[in-house]
Amino acid sequence: MPPLSRGLRRAASLSLRSPRQKFGSRSDFFRVSEEVQDALQHGKPVVALETTIYTHGFPYPENVALSSHLESLVRVNGGVPATIGVLNGVARVGMQAEELIELVSSAGRADTLKVSRRDLGYVTGLGLAGTKLNGGTTIAATMILAHLAGIKIFATGGLGGVHQGGENSLDISADLTELGRTPIAVISAGCKSFLDLPRTLEYLETQGVGISTFADGRAGSVDLPAFYVRDSGIKSPRTIKDEKEAAAIVYTQSRFPVQSGLWFAGPVSAKDSLTKKEVDAWVKVAVDEAASKGIYGAANTPYILDKIKQLSGGRSVTANRAGISANVVRGTKVAVELAKLELREKGVLERRAIGIDTASSFIPEPAKFERPRVHSPTAVAFPDSSQYDVLVAGALAADLSCDYAPLEGFANSVKPLPHTSNPAIFLRSVGGVGHNVALAAHYAGASTLLCSAVGDDITGRALVEQVRTSDLPSVGIQVLHLAPDARTAQYVAVNDTNKELVIAMADMSILSCPLLDSKAHWEQIMTRHRPRWVIIDGNWSSSIISHIRAAARSIDACIAFEPVSAQKSSRLSKLIKPDDVIPDHFVDLVTPNVLELQTMYHTARDALLFESESWWSIINALNLPSGGSRELFIQLTDSQLVDQGIPQQCLQLLPYMWTIVTKLGAQGCLLSQLLPPGDPRLRDPDYAPYILGRACEEERTVGGVYMRLFPPAELVKSEDVVSVNGVGDTLLGVLVAALVKNGAGARIEDALMMAQQAAVKSLKTSKAVSEGVKGILDQS
Numbered sequence: 001m002p003p004l005s006r007g008l009r010r011a012a013s014l015s016l017r018s019p020r021q022k023f024g025s026r027s028d029f030f031r032v033s034e035e036v037q038d039a040l041q042h043g044k045p046v047v048a049l050e051t052t053i054y055t056h057g058f059p060y061p062e063n064v065a066l067s068s069h070l071e072s073l074v075r076v077n078g079g080v081p082a083t084i085g086v087l088n089g090v091a092r093v094g095m096q097a098e099e100l101i102e103l104v105s106s107a108g109r110a111d112t113l114k115v116s117r118r119d120l121g122y123v124t125g126l127g128l129a130g131t132k133l134n135g136g137t138t139i140a141a142t143m144i145l146a147h148l149a150g151i152k153i154f155a156t157g158g159l160g161g162v163h164q165g166g167e168n169s170l171d172i173s174a175d176l177t178e179l180g181r182t183p184i185a186v187i188s189a190g191c192k193s194f195l196d197l198p199r200t201l202e203y204l205e206t207q208g209v210g211i212s213t214f215a216d217g218r219a220g221s222v223d224l225p226a227f228y229v230r231d232s233g234i235k236s237p238r239t240i241k242d243e244k245e246a247a248a249i250v251y252t253q254s255r256f257p258v259q260s261g262l263w264f265a266g267p268v269s270a271k272d273s274l275t276k277k278e279v280d281a282w283v284k285v286a287v288d289e290a291a292s293k294g295i296y297g298a299a300n301t302p303y304i305l306d307k308i309k310q311l312s313g314g315r316s317v318t319a320n321r322a323g324i325s326a327n328v329v330r331g332t333k334v335a336v337e338l339a340k341l342e343l344r345e346k347g348v349l350e351r352r353a354i355g356i357d358t359a360s361s362f363i364p365e366p367a368k369f370e371r372p373r374v375h376s377p378t379a380v381a382f383p384d385s386s387q388y389d390v391l392v393a394g395a396l397a398a399d400l401s402c403d404y405a406p407l408e409g410f411a412n413s414v415k416p417l418p419h420t421s422n423p424a425i426f427l428r429s430v431g432g433v434g435h436n437v438a439l440a441a442h443y444a445g446a447s448t449l450l451c452s453a454v455g456d457d458i459t460g461r462a463l464v465e466q467v468r469t470s471d472l473p474s475v476g477i478q479v480l481h482l483a484p485d486a487r488t489a490q491y492v493a494v495n496d497t498n499k500e501l502v503i504a505m506a507d508m509s510i511l512s513c514p515l516l517d518s519k520a521h522w523e524q525i526m527t528r529h530r531p532r533w534v535i536i537d538g539n540w541s542s543s544i545i546s547h548i549r550a551a552a553r554s555i556d557a558c559i560a561f562e563p564v565s566a567q568k569s570s571r572l573s574k575l576i577k578p579d580d581v582i583p584d585h586f587v588d589l590v591t592p593n594v595l596e597l598q599t600m601y602h603t604a605r606d607a608l609l610f611e612s613e614s615w616w617s618i619i620n621a622l623n624l625p626s627g628g629s630r631e632l633f634i635q636l637t638d639s640q641l642v643d644q645g646i647p648q649q650c651l652q653l654l655p656y657m658w659t660i661v662t663k664l665g666a667q668g669c670l671l672s673q674l675l676p677p678g679d680p681r682l683r684d685p686d687y688a689p690y691i692l693g694r695a696c697e698e699e700r701t702v703g704g705v706y707m708r709l710f711p712p713a714e715l716v717k718s719e720d721v722v723s724v725n726g727v728g729d730t731l732l733g734v735l736v737a738a739l740v741k742n743g744a745g746a747r748i749e750d751a752l753m754m755a756q757q758a759a760v761k762s763l764k765t766s767k768a769v770s771e772g773v774k775g776i777l778d779q780s
Contacts, residue, residue, distance in 0.1 A: 029124035032149045033094030038514055039080040040150050043343050045335035047074045048093075048146035048154040048184075051085035053324065054104040055136030056114050056302055057157075058317075063104045066321065068097075070328050074155075075518070077332040082151055084142045086115055086135030089127015093149040106134045115141045116174045139186065140178035143261065147182050152250060152338065154186050155331025157324040158227040159263065161191040161200035163300065171296065172203060179261040180207025185250045187264045187331040189323035190225030190232065192301065197226060197234050205237075208260040210249070212238040214330065216267050225265050228319040230273035236265065243330060247337030266330045272322035274315060282311040340481070386473075387530050388449040389740045390441045392733075393522075393548050394434020394537030394562070395508050396452035396467065396477060397489035398459050399768065401427040401725055404496050415496045424494075427766055430466045432489055433537040433564050436726045436768045440733025440758065441535075442472050443773040446740050448733075449529055451476035453486070453510050460488035476525070478516075486510045489539070499721040506565075512541035522551035533736050535560045536587075538568035546575055549587070558739075560589040561657075562732055569596035573603035578612030581655040582674060582701060589748075590653075591732045593663045594646060601649040610652055618655040618674075621702050622693035636692060637670060637709045646670060647707060651692070654705065659748060661735070663728050668711040671752060677703040681747075708749065713756035716763055726768025727759045734758040734773060741777055 032040075039046045049070055054063040067083065074081035082094045087103045095103070106112040115123055115135035123135045137145065139156055146154050160173025179186065190213075191200055201224070204211060213222050213236035222239050226232035240246055246264050253262060267273070286307035290296075295303045308316045402424040404416040416422035438450035450472060454460030456479055467474045480486040489511065493504040522544075526534070534552035536545055536559065552559050563569030569592055580586040592600060609615060625632060633647045641647060641664075650660045650672035662670040681687040682694060682704050692705040738751030754777060761770040 029089065029128050030091045030145075030148065031093070033082070033092070033096070035080060035514065036082045036094035036149065036151075043339055044515070045079040045332065045339040046082050046151050046153070047079045047328070047331050047335050048142055048151045049074070049081055049083045049328070050137050050139060050142040050154075050156050051083060051103060052114055052136040052138045053157055055085075055107045055112050055134070057305070058107075060105055060107050063107055064101055066324075067100055067104050070324065071100075073325060073328045074332045075520075077329055078336045079332040082146065082149065084137050084145050086113075086123050086127075086133065086137065088132040088134065089124060091120065091124055091137075091145055093145055093151070103134055103136070107136075109134070112136065114138060117141055117144060117178060118174070120144065138175065139188075140174040143178050143182045143184045143186070147184050152183075152185060152254065153331050153335040154184050155328045156186065156188045157320060157327070158190065158192040159186065159188045159265075160301070161195035161197065162203055163195060171300070176200065176203050176207060176209075179204060179209045179263060181259060182261055183254065183259055185246070185262040185264060185334065187246075187266055187327050187334060189268055189320075189327055190227050190229075190265045192227045192305075197224065197232055201234070201237065204263065208258075210238070210253070210260075210262045211236065211265070212240045212246070212249070212263070213265040214243075214246075214267065215239050215241055216269075222267075225267035226276075226279075227323065228268065228274040228316055229276050229279050230267045230270060231276065233276060240264070243333035244337045246330075246334045247341060250334065250338055251341045264330075264334070266323075266327040268319055268323040269326060272319050274312070274319050278312075279308075279316075282308045282316075285311060343481075386447075386449075388473075389446040389531060390438070390448045390533045390535065390733075390736055391451060391476075391525070391529060391531035391552075391557075392434050392438035392441065392448060392535045392537075393451045393540070394437065394535070395432035395489050395491075395511060395539040396430075396435045396450065396454060396463055397432030397491045397506070397508070398463060399429045399431030399725065400490070400492045401429070401766075402492065402494045403427070403499060404494070404502070406497065414498060415502055416494060429766070429768060430463055430470075431491055431726065431768050433539060433562055433729055434535075435467065435472075436729030437535055437537065437562060437733040439470060439472055439769045440730040440762075440773055441737040442470075442733075443769060443771065444734045444737035444741075444758065444777050445775070446737035448737075449473050449476045449531070451525060453478045453480055453513065453516060455479075455486045455488040455510060456481040457488055459490075463488065480510065480513060480515055486513050486515075493725055495724065498718045499724050501724060504565075506539075508539040511539045511544070517541065517543050517547065519547045519550065522547045523554060526551040526555045526557065530555055531557050532740055533558045533560060535562065535732065535736060537562045538564035538571055540571075542571045542575055545571060549575075558589070559587045560591070560732065560736055561587045562729070563590065563592045563596040563600065566595040566599045569599045570603040573600045573607060573609070576604065576607075576609060576656050578609055579614045581612075581614045581618050582658060585658050586656050587658070589659045589661070589736075590657045591661045591663060591728065591735075593665075593728065594644065597646065597649055597653075597660070597662050601645075601653060604653060604656070609656065615655050618702055619652075621695045621699050622705055623695060624693040624705075632692065636690060636707045641667075641670065641709070647672065650707070651705065661731075661748075661752065663731065666712060666715070668709060669731075669752060669756065671706070671708045671710060671749060673706045673748060675703045675706050677701070679703050681706060710749075710752060710756065712760070713753065714760045716760060720764055722764055722766050724763065727762050730762040730769050730773060731755045731759040733769070734776065738777055 054067050058066055071081040084093050085103050112134040116138045117140045123133050160175035163171040223231035224234050224236040286304040290303050405423050405425050406413045407423055434452050438448050442448040454463055464474050464477050489508045491506045494502045496502050534557045536548050561572055576586045633642045637647050654674050659673040690706055690708040692707045694704040695702050735751050735755035738754050739746045758773045758776050761772040
């Protein structure tokens with residue numbers, strides 16, 4: 001390759017490198033929030049927002065409401081907001097809610113500055129020296145900081161420009177020069193109406209800035225908008241149809257060694273637009289008054305805007321707010337389309353680099369099914385507004401079961417040998433705890449919605465299609481197109497010759513994806529579908545579990561928790577606070593196995609949950625015997641379980657969990673439940689052998705403790721066991737479906753016996769959930 005070609009290629013490569021590499025995303029005077037860093041790292045759509053409109057445009061507390069509203073618009077349309085400003089002397093890209101409120105509420109103070117390019121060094125330098133100033137960043141300063149962080153899309157209100165008489169005064173906004181040297185795409189509601197628009201366009205042309213106006217449904221060439229006014233009377237240099245075209249322009253220009261920005265003008269809607277005639281009249285009065293008072297420079301624009309606000313009776317503010325909101329939505333849609341283009345390119349490059357075919361014999365060809373709809377977790381994700389009896393929030397995964405099958409001569413070998421290859425029989429299926437529980441509830445007759453997520457890959461799309469073929473609604477399954485690190489969940493189980501689990505490996509990282517970590521997202525789902533029961537599996541991150549639980553409580557749904565594994569079971573105990581006892585208990589039903597129960601207990605003990613006054617008040621109210629408890633526990637269960645501490649641990653956890661069904665394998669299930677005051681079982685002689693303690697009649701919170709060991713529904717011979725995967729999931733799904741069917745008077749012991757019978761059916765089939773579960777509740 002000739003030296004010149006190598007040099008050009010290297011220059012082009014360097015021009016595409018993120019400016020963040022100069023000093024990272026965090027320093028003493030420049031910080032990028034963790035959310036924005038994560039979004040940029042994983043190719044998610046990020047939209048920069050300025051702060052001058054809050055600190056120098058709208059009064060407090062209107063500016064606080066507006067800042068929250070604009071960030072919400074970004075999230076609702078599938079993006080990540082990066083509000084940019086200077087707080088306590090530090091330039092910040094992306095702010096926590098409390099940081100943004102602190103900055104916005106400082107509007108009007110002497111130490112809250114209007115920060116443009118020229119001011120960045122001053123305000124951050126003083127901060128470094130100990131003088132902590134705040135600053136709302138203008139378009140120019142916001143562009144610089146956004147570019148420094150690696151953001152390409154910036155949405156705002158009105159762009160600055162050449163002022164009237166600018167040919168003599170040289171009063172030209174720094175926004176224009178910044179567009180000429182910083183490769184950021186700015187989406188705004190045109191230039192402010194009182195500026196010299198023809199000279200502004202000439203100046204931007206000289207700066208090499210591409211200018212386009214969204215057609216907004218109009219045909220042919222359109223006028224450049226002018227802030228409050230939809231049509232300025234001056235034709236736009238270019239017209240584009242929609243956000244997809246804008247994203248394509250941004251994408252291709254970023255591949256050239258061009259360092260100037262792009263300006264996309266978005267007109268205010270026809271219903272919100274003011275007329276050009278009335279705005280021109282107000283502008284003339286405001287500009288003449290500013291000139292007569294000698295108001296120029298940085299003070300000029302705020303003065304004129306305030307005067308127009310007075311003359312318009314506040315209508316200009318309404319139009320301004322509408323224009324800003326519309327362009328934040330436009331900007332987010334551009335960012336989403338741009339992310340798709342960039343991720344598509346990344347995917348092609350990765351596939352070429354790997355050089356392998358990722359298809360699997362388990363996965364059907366992509367052409368055989370319809371690509372699932374893209375769902376943004378903060379958007380109106382689920383068009384289906386049907387109500388469901390049961391909503392299951394959990395994992396949908398590709399399951400691989402490996403059953404050890406020793407060769408002839410090794411028939412006495414029950415477990416596979418470690419550190420070597422073992423012969424096995426492999427079974428592939430659609431699985432995941434959430435999917436299995438939902439399918440079991442569905443088969444048992446409860447209307448059930450599965451809420452889960454899969455990656456934008458062949459495996460994920462195949463799983464969604466197979467859920468559809470099972471008649472389980474797939475509308476709650478989100479395909480995370482904009483999260484390249486979101487791998488479709490997979491689970492691998494290694495079983496011995498008795499089909500007992502030896503070891504399992506699971507990749508459920510997609511259920512910790514930040515795109516799903518939104519309280520508003522889960523509240524929207526619960527409000528839309530209003531389930532009577534919500535089942536949460538422990539594969540979610542702790543934060544997401546907390547959001548799902550809070551959303552379910554907001555609609556008074558009953559909550560069940562499936563711990564999934566010993567490690568993940570600790571997430572529940574870590575979320576519980578000392579005062580989360582009945583009647584405000586954290587969940588209504590938990591279904592652990594022995595290892596999961598022990599982990600939950602030890603985690604709760606280490607968190608001092610058994611030391612709180614709220615917990616003691618419940619335990620003391622039960623009037624448990626002060627001595628001889630061991631013998632009583634043995635009478636209720638058996639000595640082996642008591643030696644393991646199982647019933648004792650259940651009792652201590654009950655104030656936080658209300659009902660615990662501990663799965664004991666071949667020993668059956670141990671039911672532990674707090675009974676409400678006045679429960680008929682407290683007085684029924686048939687239940688007397690199972691009542692561990694009774695509260696006095698005056699007690700209003702709890703009536704007693706019901707503890708009962710249920711033997712297995714059937715002793716299944718080892719040769720009849722086909723697969724243990726999904727047995728516990730079947731039990732939970734059918735258990736909740738039975739509670740739903742039996743209504744308010746349902747007793748869990750009746751439902752549990754039916755659930756155990758269903759679990760046996762799954763034990764005898766290779767499928768995680770046996771089709772024999774269908775109609776099982778009709779047989780009772």
